[in-house]
Amino acid sequence: MSSVSQYFSGLFTGIRSLMKGMAVTWVELWTKKVTAQYPENRDTLVISDRFRCELIMPHDTNNEHACTACGICVMNCPNGTIKIESEMIETADGKKKKVLKQYTYDLGMCTFCNLCVVTCPSDAIKFDNTFENAIFTRSKLVQTLNREGSKLREKKKETPAPVAE
Amino acid sequence: MILNYSQPLEFSNLSSWLDATLRNNLSEFWTLLIEFVLVGVLLLAAYAVIALVLIYVERKITAFFQARFGPNRVGQYGLLQSLADMIKILLKEIIHINKVDKFLFYAAPFFMVGASMLTFGAIAFGKGLQAVDFNIGVLYVTAVSSLGIIGVLLAGWSSNNKYSMIGAMRSGAQFVSYELSAGFALMTMVVLSGTMQFSEMINQQAYCWNIFNGHISSIIAFFIYLISGHAETNRGPFDLPEAESELTAGYHTEYSGLQFGFFYLAEYLNMFIIASIATAVFLGGWMPIQIKGWEAFNQIMNYIPSYVWFFSKTGVLIFFSLWVRWSFPRLRIDQLLNLEWKYLLPINLVNLLVMVILVLTGLTLTDLFPNWF
Amino acid sequence: MANQIIFYVLATIIAIFSVLAVTSNKIIRSALYLLFVLLSTAGLYLLLGYPYLFGVQIAVYAGGVMVLFIFAIFLTNKPGDKVDKERPIRRIVAGITAFTGLAFCAHVFYYNIARVFATVAIEESKIQVIGHTLMGTEKYQYLLPFEVISILLLACIVGSIMIARKR
Ligand code: SF4
Ligand code: SF4
Secondary structure: OHHHHHHHHHHHHHHHHHHHHHHHHHHHHHOOOOOOOOHHHOOOOOOOOOOOOEEEOOOOOOOEEOOOOOOHHHHHOOOOOEEEEEEEEEOOOOOEEEEEEEEEEEHHHOOOOOHHHHHOOOOOOEEEOOOOOOOOOHHHHEEEOOOOOOEEOOOOOOOOOOOOO | OHHHOOOOOOHHHHHHHHHHHHHHHOOHHHHHHHHHHHHHHHHHHHHHHHHHHHHHHHHHHHHHHOOOOOOOOOOHHHOOHHHHHHHHHHHOOOOOOOOOOHHHHHHHHHHHHHHHHHHHHOOOOOOOOOOOOOOOHHHHHHHHHOOHHHHHHHHHHHOOOHHHHHHHHHHHHHHHHHHHHHHHHHHHHHHHHOOOOHHHHHHHOOOOOHHHHOHHHHHHHHHHHHHHHHHHOOOHHHOHHHOHHHHOOHHHOOOOHHHHHHHHHHHHHHHHHHHHHHHHHHOOOOOOOOOOOOHHHHHHHHHOOHHHHHHHHHHHHHHHHHHHHOOOOOOOHHHHHHHHHHHHHHHHHHHHHHHHHHHHOOOOHHHHOOOOO | OHHHHHHHHHHHHHHHHHHHHHHOOEHHHHHHHHHHHHHHHHHHHHHOOOHHHHHHHHHHHHHHHHHHHHHHHHHOOOOOOEOOOOOHHHHHHHHHHHHHHHHHHHHHHHHHHHHHHHHHHHOOOOHHHHHHHHHOOOOOOOHHHHHHHHHHHHHHHHHHHHHHHOO
């Protein structure tokens, strides 16, 4: 007798739980859609600050950056993404000094591992969250990060607040 | 009955007009020939179009159940999405595989499509919109739809691939078991209506659909038919023949391009066919909702053409099947067979007996309240 | 005219695929050819105007028996392998047996064809009539054979369960 009642109670609990499941999905059918419609929602789009999209070198209002051309980021990059050209110049007080001439970053080779940013002793580079990087030719992925005519920020000077690019 | 109302939008007006014109202008032979070809072309076109619409609807509703939008880029609201997919699948290369049993491999998709097309022919889409009206309609439908499984088995075997083989075996076991309860559920309704002919069955349901006519018994049969029909089409919680996580794509793993398209098409059409048979047998087919003795109401209801009724009823059932599909997790094979052999089949047999008793003792609604229904 | 053409097409299909079914080396192909034969036989029934028989033929043979055949073949050891040719003596014996069967059937048909044809032509195949004939107990009604066959099937089921559980 118990097996018979077990059969029927099993049947009815089964049906009840199935109904409950269907009720849940029925509610779900009318919930607000969560899909983000990307090109249309550009204005309201929120991308996390920590999202790594491309490497940038922040310049302040005096067109100065913090890169000392030490080459540590180049050494730490596992992919050879970064290339640094430096030159020796003579400063006003007659000292010889190595300054950055061109900082080349190849977005196509980068794996966004963040090692360069972490290891940079001067915090000269960081990752930006502008993600719309698609272009039609590969050569455009190779970017020069230091701006035209920019120079190294002097240490002693009062640093003006850096502006985000 | 229904013939007395004015039905200006009915398809049969057009078809009888066409028939009359052809007969006036041409000989008997040519009339028949043209009509046969027309019917054939129309059916094939309907087959393709319904599949496209179904694919779109399925993707939309699936998305809604998951709080997504579904296709909404190709055309307004993504309406052209399935058309684009169709063009893509037509252009795709059919990959020829070396170690398959060529003959069986290429024959298998045709079994699937052929079986569902044969079934498709017997569906009553509307008043006078039925290609063949066998007096054994229900038997014909169950018989012919069972041919599809041979395609699945052959596909699985000839692919020379263990995933396909296991998928086909599962599919076979599942289909053979659930075919039984689907057949019994239909048989219950045959007992109620006393005929196997779809047109006659539908005409009987003018005022009282079968699902109400046989009350308890009918409702049980209805749900059993939906469950087993759902299982036969390898969908929803019963899709373990194509369980991606364990069997890649099951029996159609090795198929590509148009051949895969055939399987895909047949799967969608089978869903439609199951729903439309359920409509015809339980929900009064293309019959509008009519209430005996309330002429004004009936007049309005009959103004809506019968194919609209048919497709909306079928649509509700298809929605139901999608709802089930996106609610429940996939069954294990032993759970699947338990459900059939320990629950559905015994309940079905008892239900059949109950229905016989109901009919014999005059306890159906039409017998109890002859004035109302 | 059209009937004749359809008949000849079906008959050719039946003849060709019957021969193929017994001569094919691969057992699964044989099964498929047999399926084609059964389907065209169903077509013949339809041509004769017996949709009921057509439905039953497809449901029972194509949908039921053939699926079980194919299933059983799958469950055997190596379904894809070619079957070896039998020893000549066996082939001769098998041939003689087959021809005896054929001769027997031909004899029966030849002597009864006129009568069978007459009854077939007269009767209308309404499924209600068939149903009543199967379940009735009067003269020319077949409840007893029907039940006997079902007992036979029951015995088969019990037997197969016994075999399956013996382990
Ligand atoms: S994120 Fe990684 S890969 Fe990219 S430039 Fe920096 S170190 Fe190289
Ligand atoms: S970015 Fe940083 S690590 Fe790289 S060269 Fe400049 S200062 Fe050195």
